[in-house]
Amino acid sequence: MQYTRLGRAGAKVSRLALGTMNFGPVIDEEASYAIMDRAVEAGVDFIDSADVYGGRPWGDLPGQSEEILGRWMQERGNRDDLVVATKVHGSMGTRPNDRGLSALHIRAAVDASLRRLGTDRIDLYQMHHIDREVPLDEVLSAFATLREQGKIIYLGSSNFAGWHLARVQEIAAASGYPAPVTEQSVYNLAQRVVELEVVPAAAEYGMGLLPWSPLASGQLGGVLAKSDRSRSSLDALGARRPAIERYEEFCGELGIRPGVVAIAWLLRQPTVTAPVIGPRTIDQLDSAIEALDVTLDAETLAELDRIWPGPGGPAPEAYAW
Template sequence: MEYTRLGRAGATVSRIALGTMNFGPVIDADASVEILDAAVDHGITLIDTADVYGGGPWGDEPGQSERILGDWMAARGNRDDLVVATKVHNPMGAGANERGLSSVHIRRAVEASLRRLGTDRIDLYQMHHIDRGVPVDEVLDAFTRLRDQGKILYLGSSNFAGWHLARYTEVAEATGRTLLVTEQSRYNLAERTIELEVAPAAEHYGIGLLPWSPLAGGMLGGVLRKSDRARSDAEGLGADRPRVEAYERFADDLGVPPAELGLAWLLHRPAVTAPIVGPRRLDHLLSAVRALDVVLGDSELAELDRIWPGPGGPAPEAYAW
């Protein structure tokens, strides 16, 4: 395993993060524990979850993933070996104050997450989405209080725009409130929009990127060669199919499985701290770890840019001249 700083924070984390979105509604507790055990055996220390995982589009019981993680940490006694990240924002009930980033909801949500995780602090507490209806001062006040109480150590964001990162960072720096250390965004070879604004902002402010959906929902994982899924998944590729075909041929030329190539590309990108992988099977996790051994030179990176062209650089250069 390789390790790096958690964005601008002093904590050290693994360069692969384990995502637990599938724990509970997709894979049961026993399979989740098997993956958790294998992850720490291979040196993974950053584990990402969210209060809502297990509910909404992920299932019918919000909090399942946090509970599975909490029960596992209690059984293994390894809490202090890990950097645990969770999130707040999405609806946790029908009440008007059971969602968003108001002080009321943040206070309730952190206590509930601490109970489910069976811990006294959250290492990285992330805003799952921007809440445009709540003033930045109120949001940062709430998280700063939690930091001062020792209930959270670091603050992160997820699905923020570049100007949100700038706004939150500038206000925090000017007022002495807690700073953002990470941003979790959708980022992969096929979806590179964040290179316009989010990635440059993150790099400027020292905010570490935690890419989610690093394999574009499986499209970059060798979809054309998976006989059990190839027909239905390939039919859904649409206009992307020629790129996927070229990508898988290039992976074959390099002798690297497509999934490992996609993760390796992210590990070569500026500001990326750790891609978040959400394995459903043990072999998915082991493949992600092997991506650390893939070294890409300038020619390989250029060919991947040719197959999966980004937006053309940062804004405004990408479109203004």
């Protein structure tokens, strides 16, 4: 396993983060335990969750994934070996203050996550989405209080635009509040819009990028070559199908599975700390781990850019002189 710093923070984490979104609603507790056991055996120490995982649209029990992770850590007795991340923002109930980033909800949400996880602190507590109705100084003040109380160690963001990252960093610098050290965004070969402003902003402020959906919901995992593919899954490829056909052909020429290439490509991208993988099987987990040993040369990277062209670089040069 390879390790790197968590953005500009001093802590180090594995180059792969194990996402737990599927734990509970998609795979049962026994299968979830097996995946976590295998991940730790391979050296993964970075585990990512969210308070809403297990709830809609995944299932009917928000908090279920945190609970499974919490029980596993208690049974294995390995909490201190792990860097545990979770998130706050999504709806956890029907009351007006059961969602968002108000100081009121953040205070209730962190205590609930700590109970479900069976731990005394969250190593990386992430804002799951921007909340346009709450002033950022209120949000950052609430997180500062949590850090003073020892309930969280580092702060992160998720699904923020580039200008959101800049605003929160500047407000934090002016006020002395803790600033986010990571941003978790959708990022993969087929979805590269974050290269316009999110990636440059993260680099400017020393934030580590945690790409979610590294296989574009499975479309980069060899979907055309799978014998169990359904007609609906192929129809869902839409306008991407020609690129996926060329991509799978190219991966065949390389002799490397498409999912491995996709994650290896992300590991080469500036500011990326760790792709967040969400395996449903041990084989999918092992495929992601395999990517750590893959080196993509300049010619291969150039061909991947031809198949999956990005936005043309950072803004404004991507669309202006």
